[in-house]
Amino acid sequence: MPYPFVLPTTSSFSFSSSFTCESHPSLPLNASTHRGVVRDTLKKHKRLPPASQAPSLSTVISSLQSYLPSLFAIDAGLSHKAIHSEEVSVILKSTPQIEWRPTLSHNLITGREPPRTKISSLEYELFFALTTLAAAYTLQSRTALQPLYLTTSAPVGTTQRQTAIASATRSLLDAASIYDFLSSRAAEISDLPPPPCADISASTVRALRSLAMAEATLLAVLKDDPYPAIVAAERNPNDKEWMYKAPDIPKVRAHLFARLCLAAAEQAAQAHALAASGKLSGGFIRYLDDLRRTSRARACRFFGIDAELGEQTGTALAWLLAGLQELGVERKAEQKSKGGLKGLKKEWTERREDKKIERGLDWGADAGKLEETRVIEMLEAKWSKQNDTIMTQAIPPIGPLLAQMPSGREIHSIKPYQPPQLEPDVLEAMRAPPDRSDDSGDYPSSDEETAVEPPVGAFPGTHGDYRTGTPNYY
Structure with missing residues (x-):
């Protein structure tokens, strides 16, 4: 507790290949740049050993938070909605082709990855980005709670325990807020094709919202429940408090x-x-x-x-x-x-x-x-x-x-999620034409190495017969 999610990965994508913005020509390039950072951080996070993934969660969350304002701006521009009283006009040139590798809708088999899912709608790109952010929040709550259950070090004090539980609760409520926003948004969708996979379906989003609320509710009980800490202390050889003081059971x-x-x-x-x-x-x-x-x-x-x-x-x-x-x-x-x-x-x-x-x-x-x-x-x-x-x-x-x-x-109670918006000065700067080409779509897939070196000792011309690359961890 909370649930150990596996974060998905995604392919590269150039927004300029499918969208153009007449009012803010640099907006598609800005979105592609931030999405490329998200893709890279998810790829690096996935390739870390499970025990080393916790420190990279803050980087994953930061990259997603930086990407979402541009994504919401393009979404608003497609409906010709104003941002900070400034009209944004985005035109769809061609159907986007984006790939995500879901992790909830497939049973993970050792040594085999779930197949990629192709999406052709900006709406489902938004769903994947937000559910990934919510899953990262949940994993962050796990990181905060882990010291409470360790039996190989001295037990944490009361203050540290309360702080850890409060931090984990905030992360879970942030995740629940995102799921609640997506649940309401899914109810408003009527003209889109069915979701490409169960990870971002309306029923799954509602289930994830209920799950986050259940786990946050149990943490409210854990904050004042002395018995789990007593049981953990009895198994902890580093706990010496029993020598001079009986456990407090208020x-x-x-x-x-x-x-x-x-x-x-x-x-x-x-x-x-x-x-x-x-x-x-x-x-x-x-x-x-x-x-x-x-x-x-x-x-x-x-x-x-x-x-x-x-x-x-x-x-x-x-x-x-x-x-x-x-x-x-x-x-x-x-x-x-x-x-x-x-x-x-x-x-x-x-x-x-x-x-x-x-x-x-x-x-x-x-x-x-x-x-x-x-x-x-x-x-x-x-x-x-x-x-x-x-x-x-x-x-x-x-x-x-x-x-x-x-x-x-x-x-x-679930606090309403407020979609992030671009800062006014950043949005104003995007009225200028882009200073470079949008080549984000030229990068290899998120699950491929940028350069594959032949294995040491391989006979020249036969490196394709060897298994190379970094192993995938789950």
Whole structure:
């Protein structure tokens, strides 16, 4: 959590080959220049090892933010709309031919890339650019949250934790704002052909909006939820605080947090229903279902915490069992009764997830199911011991508890996305004719090397029989 998106790549494209601007002749060249930077940054980001991609996200975001004002200006010019009270007139000379390599609508097979998608509309170029920016925001939120889950270094302090969660939340809400803008824009499109791939379809954009809101809602709970940090500290050999101080477990607003988790579950369920109707990758659809299960399990845990605070330990344990049922996980006692194989498999899965977090790979691809399972098992062990020795209360059945769950409660609202515009002085300067030719379309594809050197030791004239180039990482 959040979802580990793979950013798409794109081909080169010269706006001057398809568009001309009578009022601002340099506008197509300006758009081609900024788009070439976007293409180059996406190509370089893709070729980095996954563990090294996080630092380049700021460059990707900056290049997209610089490109979008020119793209929106051409879009406005096609409709003869004014920008800063200055009329822009863009004329379509020929149908644009642009290629993007989608990453959500195809199952990624090891050693094989998804096919490129050809688009012939500026509208879908805008959709690809904006969804790429939103995905980069989501990846930036993952980068901010990664230190909270590391077990190979000292745990972060309370202030750093709050700052990281606040930064990640802002990034997710920025992504949700973009998806909401695209969703509204898609509803207004009537004269365009169907989208060339499911990545930019209306249903996918709405699913991504619901996903971003669900993840931002869960972060609002994580900010004041002490239990994940306690569980992570217990696995961290660098944590020495337990030697002189017991962990602080402040009283949480358990019932409120449970309703927030239920709201996240409803948003994840909506995203899953929208994504399942399209041709999206199975891994993405499974993530949405896992997020729904994790959110409901977390709500059960907070209902259990609320019951335990009211000295109803039996009911609290029933809520924890309901949480494990939502996750599809058996109790530890049941695992031991069936043999140690499942327990060994679970330990191996946990160690593998810890290594993914340490290396910055696709950690959290289970939407937090493993983390929530650890928290629930810790509380179950603690409360079971307490109930067996002090309280001795009966554990009620799970069904009636799940049936009386309240509705979810929203906490975030989506801020309207404001399309960026060119600065007035920049737009005025584009009235001058271009100072050079627009040759952006002459560059090789985003997935080709600009120069291919023969491999060392190859017999002259046979380098085409060798596999060269930089490997592609996902």
